[in-house]
Amino acid sequence: MASKVTIYDIAREASVGIGTVSRVLNNHPGVTPETRKRVKDVAIRLDYQPHTYARRLARRQSETISAIIPFFTNYFFIEVLQGVQDKISQLGYDLVLYGVNNIDQVDSYISRALQRGKVDGILFFSMRLPERMVPRLKETKLPMVLVDTLSPEFDSISVANAEGAYAATTHLIELGHRSVGMVNAQLVSAPAVERLQGYKRALESHGISYSESLVKTGANNKADGFNREAGYEAIMEFINNGSEMPKAFFVSSDIQAMGVIAALSENGFRVPEDVAVVGFDDIELARHIKLTTMRQPMYQMGVLAIERLVTRMSNPDMEILHTTFSPTLIVRESCGALRRNQN
Template sequence: MHVTIYEVAARAGVGIGTVSRVLNNSSQIAPATRDKVLKAISELNYQPQAMARNLARRRTHTIGAIVPFFTGYFYVELLRSIQAAISRHKYDLILYGVDDLQKKEHYFRHVLQQRRVDGVLLISMRLSDVFSAEYLRRKLPLVLVDAYHPNHDSITVNNEDGAHRAVQHLLRLGHSRMGMINGHLESTPAQERLEGFRHAMQEAGMPVNESLLISSDMLPEEAAVPNDGFNKEAGYFGMRRLLELHENRPDAVFVASDIQALGAIRALQQSGLRIPEDMAVVGFDNVELAELVGLTTMKQPIREMGDLAVEKLMAKINGAPPSSKLQHRFQTELIVRDTCGAKLKAQRNGHGRIDG
């Protein structure tokens, strides 16, 4: 026979409103009363609707974020946005920093086993089908950020289109010998940005010189490039490798992240080359430092990505039905500053118009 909320209330010695507030995790319920209601639910094997069933378990009011190398500027800004959004829900944030991508599954398993959090944000890492199924089986809410899985809510940016438009911009400015400094090619954003680069060159009828395409996994051990390669070291040593080509070096470089671009700019400055006169540079992300150095870049809506990720995760925690649209892909925006040569070209042409 189906147990009703009235029977739970009678067993616990409270009103049905109190049972409802416990199911909805109200902060106005005394701990002793909450315990009585939860005990009655357990004893009677009360099965509320899916939403209530989710809410009946005790909550930690904590969200876990599994993130690689959270000292990187992109991750710092993304986590700042996530922390602000979580705080609005009166939740706390636990960071699980993955310093070695080969060990990421240890963290996936650890979070599942410990169950210290009400939901998980998985940032910039691939989720295997095995762990996808396990998270679904354990009913631990999960949202992917800067990563994609067909069975989970995924917040991504259109990396391929962003890279495509960055290269188009450089080509329109008259640059023809195009290079690229990328992250590790096992990274999904790195793969997609490389595809965007190739597409733009093919569309323009320009040959792709493979010797001008540098990825972080191609760099020597002395470069000491950490994990995914989206860092200053990769940008610095990647640019040095391009500069070793001397007269065959590129006249413009698309760099797959702003932090890499900072390293690349340092290498150019050390070599005595002028930016953009001798080599133009465009980055990707639009972190705060990009504006300080006048870096032209493709802006990712980092704050909006963090806000939406938290919104979707909180909806899952609160028992909302599965979304009909699991993937949300943001678009990038070209931010023209000093390093691409657009402003210099406008000055030489005698007008201030800058084409995007």
């Protein structure tokens, strides 16, 4: 029975008061080394385990952080989560996970995280923060950092989406393409909007005029459109329209790019010979399929998110900080650059 040993038991066995026991257990000063050792020995002998919730109640802090994270955008978040987990357990916090499978669970998860005293901070991922929750969040003063999404009111860690899209598109243009299409996700997603902007700017700076007909978002796709099906459908729209297929595509995520490539090859277009493709994210699988893409430093973003949150917790009045990482271009085969060089 490793069960119910409390500080009172330790106090009795060690012939000290509970205050002293508490001080020893928390490494507080003002206890003589002898007493300290005696108490520690008893604690070990009795296999004492502190009661987490009693401690949290008394200390008025929870030692936990909750993460609200879309489960439907699998491949990005899982890599960020690794960074989060490493950092968080290094700091001794607990991670309570609210995995959103369906977008309207968001409000209720935020509410749960907001329960008095429940968590010390929130990480909110990849989704648009519902406007109507902002006042409540502000009011409770709960530290929160946004990852892969933005709001002027909260700290955030994100990637320079426009810049990345600009670089990707430019890469394609510099490879000699004048007709560059884009496969985008739904514009409800902030990153999708920014990536579209970057794409447009790249065309513009190279004197190519923007044509709406070259930008497609697979219709009828679940959630935010950052998924394989959406990419597939987007290409099928070109094919079904009978409109001419661009010779190059910037695709707003790697996972969509998989669908794009599948649709292209099913319809007789070789990648990169007939159509060049550049993705975004650099998920683990991008390497496997030799996709040229914009790398987001996902693991580091996770680590930094926790660091930022902890800083904010111990320093609530700090100015709001937005950190953006610059994505880097990873050249693989799908853009055709390598083959070209070999000629």
